[in-house]
Amino acid sequence: MFSSFCPEIVEGLLAVRGEEPYQINSLKNNMYKPDTYELWEGVHGINIAEKFMTPDIVKQIRSQYGTLGVWFGKTACPENQDLYSRIFDNRVDYFFSDKPLIAMEARSKVQIKRI
Numbered sequence: 001m002f003s004s005f006c007p008e009i010v011e012g013l014l015a016v017r018g019e020e021p022y023q024i025n026s027l028k029n030n031m032y033k034p035d036t037y038e039l040w041e042g043v044h045g046i047n048i049a050e051k052f053m054t055p056d057i058v059k060q061i062r063s064q065y066g067t068l069g070v071w072f073g074k075t076a077c078p079e080n081q082d083l084y085s086r087i088f089d090n091r092v093d094y095f096f097s098d099k100p101l102i103a104m105e106a107r108s109k110v111q112i113k114r115i
Helices: 007-016 055-062 079-090 100-114
Strands: 003-004 024-027 046-049 067-070
Touching: 046 055, 055 067, 079 100
Parallel strands: 003 024, 024 046, 046 067
Antiparallel strands: none
């Protein structure tokens, strides 16, 4: 998986894409302000800032593009149980964790509750 804020990097990845099964996602930042969340052509999904992850935005992105990732800044949003609950309750496809074992345990608890 490749993710970038920079259109030039995404364009470069798209230009050299071969038969390898990898995914290119657009990181959306918009200077940490709300965004329209429009995809560049050829990109598979969007990573949005955690602070803008609402049920309405999640629904919009899922209906238009499918794959949804979340990014967060450690100082603005500490990685803790509250963050995990928001991510897993909104059924985000992926996020990058500094604490993967704790995040996996939190995900397991949410999955058990859904059964």
